[in-house]
Amino acid sequence: MSASSAFNDEKGGSSSVGEPEYGHDPASGGIFSSDYKRHDDLKEMLDSNKDSLKLEAMKRIVAMIARGKNASDLFPAVVKNVACKNIEVKKLVYVYLVRYAEEQQDLALLSISTFQRGLKDPNQLIRASALRVLSSIRVTIIVPIMMLAIKEAASDMSPYVRKTAAHAIPKLYSLDPEQKDQLIEVIEKLLADKTTLVAGSVVMAFEEVCPERIDLIHKNYRKLCNLLIDVEEWGQVVIINMLTRYARTQFLNPNINESLLEEGGGGEKTFYGSDEDEDDDDEDDKEKKAEAATLAKRKPYVMDPDHRLLLRNTKPLLQSRNAAVVMAVAQLYFHLAPKAEIGVIAKALVRLLRSHSEVQYVVLQNVATMTIKRRGMFEPYLKSFYIRSTDPTQIKVLKLEVLTNLANETNISTILREFQTYIKSMDKDFVAATIQAIGRCATNIGEVRDTCLNGLVQLLSNRDELVVAESVVVIKKLLQMQPEKHSDIIKHMAKLTDNIQVPMARASILWLIGEYCEHVPKIAPDVLRKMAKSFTNEEDIVKLQIINLSAKLYLTNSKQTKLLTQYVLNLAKYDQNYDIRDRARFIRQLIVPTEKSGALSKYAKKLFLALKPAPVLESPFKDRDHFQLGSLSHLLNAKAGGYQELPDWPEAAPDPSVRNVEVPEWTKCSSREKRKEKKVEKPFYSDSEGESGPTESADSELDSASGSESGSGSEESGSGSESDESEEGSESEQESEEDKEEDKKKKKKELKKPVRESESEQSSEEEEETKREKKSKQRKSDSESESDEEEESESESSQSESEDSESEAEVKKKKKAADSKPPPKPVKTENKKEKKEMSLLDLDDFEPSPSPQVTPVNTFMSNSLVTDLEGLSLSDSVLSSATITPSSASKSYELLHRITGEGLSVEYCFSRQPFSPDGNMVAVQVQFNNSAASETKNLHMEDVKLQCGMRVKEFPEIELLPAGEAATAVMGIDFCDSTQAANFQLCTHTKKFFVSIQPPVGELMRPVFLTENEFKKEQGQLMGMNEITERLTLDAKCRNEHTIVQRVTTAANLSRVPCGSDKECRFAGRTVTSGSLVLVSVVTKEEGAAQLTVNCEKMVIGTMLVKDILLALTQ
């Protein structure tokens, strides 16, 4: 074997003192000369033309590195081979480079160009590996190159390269922390990535570079929660830990009411510290301020749906095979879940106890902390913590700790019986720990105190000194609780002084006798006599206790002990240890009255023989939970470097709407403009938005203003779009001014509308197309049932105070509109008009309103398409065009934000029309809007970057776009049936913008018409791997056939297939490029249960489509 021979060859060569040698080769004599020679040899091999020689040389070198030998002098010879064709040589050179580049910075630069070339390689894996090595070379000069490479890779179309980019971020950060700001931008961008591959790595980068920037998580929170189960296990751990911290800052304590209850009822323990109670008070105060009269009672706690989402999505991970993942979920539940739900983690943690002893060690530490706060959780698993003689000592001691924490009145007898057997163990350290544990049980549980004490006294006659000593120490503590009853035990222990040698035990006995000398008046002076005799031979702690004993006896029984005391004090005066000399001097002054002695000596008795409180035997794990469980800091009970504190729960929940992912819509423009003027000081991270995918939303500055209604009560978490928000604001403001009861009722009704709007908003965020008008109209009927709670209006009004007011006139108009209670749609349009009136000055931003412009066209088009195709299909004509129309409304995505585009905003939507020049392309309708003061010329696209196979048909150049005008163009993209983004540059006569278009999977197909039989036949051929079935519970509002059809067709460009059963809806389509069939069927059952089946040859498309449709149907 080549590697092993390399080993042997190497062995004789470079050896330094203290270096371990393996299978020493006696033949290797001359050390240094041969060393140099051998390296020459290697150099020669590296310079040769043969790959096999190079490989052999590299293997030897790597073997040297592995053993920690210095091979740095070979650097020039090795670095030359960085461009070697042979993959293994290349890999080994990389290993070498990463190891030594830091030491040989100048030479390392020689290799950089190879990696730069690699970064441009068409193969994603080569790009990734080039970036990986480039970023691992710790050479400061190349920081700018690395930065550039990372930025480029972060927008690479391959998720694997993006993952590598995420890995590179902390490397660059550790090399040059000054790059932090730029790196945060990259992190922000990668956080918006939707692939599971990237999620774990980027969160890891986030944790290392900017864990304090919790605001970056808001927009990605829900996505991370939803992706979590599919992320690789190491990423899961990092994400869960981060989300725990996030949740602590964003949600309310779910146990807040309960802790209050317990306080009121005088419960055994308050689970949360006193500061929590203060929080409650503060909150109450605020409430009072906000609305004095109404709320005398506390408001009931309602969990934020996002909080629930986190708990729900992490729970299955308790079943992971990875102990770290299980632990991460366990700590998340411990820190975040309501008390009633924490129990689920116990079983999983107990399961981990079957694992390797290191895993047990860590898990038991955490269980020990948990048992202090939540004892009930582990009580059913008491027996799982029983100790086996084969356990390592450190595990035994930890199990003992857990058993002790779990002990209560009901199980103490079984636990004590177990302890009884442990005391006979051969492992003496463990026995000592058991005795300590018995002591703690005795102090905690009054009923068994005497039994324990008797048991411990019996141990005093044990043959093992360690056992006896430990018992003495524990008995001492127990006796302190009720000394008068146990003078016989004290006598018994006094006798032990003759035999027992362990200093701590001797000291304990002496202290006991001194403290309770009244109970043993005859024995005490005798003990002192013996001790005085052996004083000089004792350990320091014993000496101190002898002095202590003599002082106490002198005070109570000076007649008998005066001389003895003086003798002891004299001995101590000349002791070697200054502590003892010091103590002797101090005590002599105190107890022996002289002329000079002051007032203190009068109180000597009180000083020495004061009643002392009994010690509390506490678990060493008490209060450890202020560290995040599962962390290194918790394990060590000391803050480790880089530990992020677990924040306390907030007093009041921060605005939950920050997590809403908004998709820009045309209607938003005017109010956005307004808001911008008001809140300029808010940070605005919009630089990267143009390039990023559709999930990213730039409107972070708006969020603070949005309503908090969802957080306080209703089921829906989203907040409305901006126009609605501002509307709400003004309404509630007006309400709070007038403060009339009837108004409130009205407002509630109105509030429902924004909530509804927000629902649609939320679903649209999940990448499905929404027709807002339709939806709200339809929902109107069933959403009346939503209960509005009082605090809703309350928070609403308090919030409105902070909000800038709108003009009175508008408010009145709007009120009028609300009073008449028209259906939502008219209200909306009316509001829009009002806005227009009001914002006449910055009208350029608003005109023209494109949504009415886009929608009718689409409706028309797809309707005609339907009729066209209907003619082709042989099936019955049940298919009414009405069932299909809902799908025709297109959702628009932002391509270029107005700010980034310097006045030019561009949005795109998938119009779902066939793209006439090329049937394999998806038609994308692009809407340009020039809100700048000057005109824009020569709008066209350039520099299209696509993954192989993808094609783009560019839109015709727009010669001129005058200020304030809008224009529409249609382009075609062949996405090759993948959701990879198409990146290109959008050019005007002055500027170029990098933009990308990424299609939702539902847009990658076109509808086809099948008959029921055809459908069944095709479905039969797409079984097994090509079939994905999911069970789901339909959203309450989505249980009729019509809504299902509407939602599915909105999510994906499919057409309905007729079906005999009214319990089943079927859809069919073909992917645009390859024409693979996509079959979807939704079978509804009782109580909203349903089964979704997707059959598609392309598994990836199938799985993605299932996700999208699932979302559409459940949200």
Place this chain on the structure above:
Amino acid sequence: MIHSLFLVNASGDIFLEKHWKSVVSRSVCDYFFEAQERATEPENVPPVIPTPHHYLISVLRHRIYFVAVIQSEVPPLFVIEFLHRVVDTFQDYFGVCTEAAIKDNVVVVYELLEEMLDNGFPLATESNILKELIKPPTILRTMVNTITGSTNVGEQLPTGQLSVVPWRRTGVKYTNNEAYFDVVEEIDAIIDKSGSTITAEIQGVIDACVKLTGMPDLTLSFMNPRLLDDVSFHPCVRFKRWEAERILSFIPPDGNFRLLSYHVSSQNLVAIPVYVKHNISFREGSSQGRFDLTLGPKQTMGKAVESVLVSSQLPRGVLNANLNPSQGTYTFDPVTKMLTWDVGKINPQKLPSLKGTMSLQAGASKPDENPTINIQLKIQQMAISGLKVNRLDMYGEKYKPFKGIKYMTKAGKFQVRT
């Protein structure tokens, strides 16, 4: 996260080091050696050791300490779990994970470590992906490589890393398509002096060896899935399907893997397959002790109890043991005081016994601790909990695979206190 890794052998030599960030001097291991000296037993070295600038997290496997150097906060289990995964990978690659095997394959080890961590964060830990990247050394391949100069490093780029099923490689081909499943259950029990059970539970695993062509989609269903109380899955198992239907549905990894491990709910009474009659006593003043042990089958459902091995740590005062086994052989190590008795198969007609005397240190007082007896055993063709696989189906591929299911019961941590 993980800065460096040092491999330390039983005699305290560092025989391999690997750094993922800046080089950490191996002198950091001195703190580890200190802790090692302090610990009486090798397994008592604390897994986490703080040093002034670093933290050392170590695991002990196969008498090798894997010491990872950490610089800042990281969940300790994260590191521990990773280190165990490293060991598992080595075992998978080299058959054994010994110092010699690692040294023989130092280059492969290095390549593996390089792929498994990037900048200290796990990159590829799935053995199927790793095997695509770096082919495991076989004798044949090593020979071919030395002659032709070809490499162990896969020419193909690992597609698994990019796929939706990262645990399975693509393009797997077998002439014989077979899928074997082993249901192995272990009984953990503590039996007290009088023979009554203090605690007993059953833990089980299903290990699979799947060699199937293409992308098969398997489902495995049980006759009595309710028995399974707490389960943990290989990532390939579709969790939702299990939740809803109690059916294991998965696309298997290629080769050997652990499909799931489970715990049998504690409501069910655990059958204890053997009983032990024991009489171990020491008399005060005498330098002799009596040792008398008899084993017998208890609840075995008619199956034979095989491969029985009894071991016991005798008190320190015992100098030697002079025993007489009715079957099998026994050994006593006077240094560790470990008594082992290899019984073999229990014959219900003629119960195996081990009788004799122990000699104690002259003049020493009688030891007051009682040894515990650890028992290992095997029962073939039976899962003690009664778990039964109902059927195994394959979808997605056309061929008919050969399927096999084997049951076995073992003693896990089975202890009898005396």
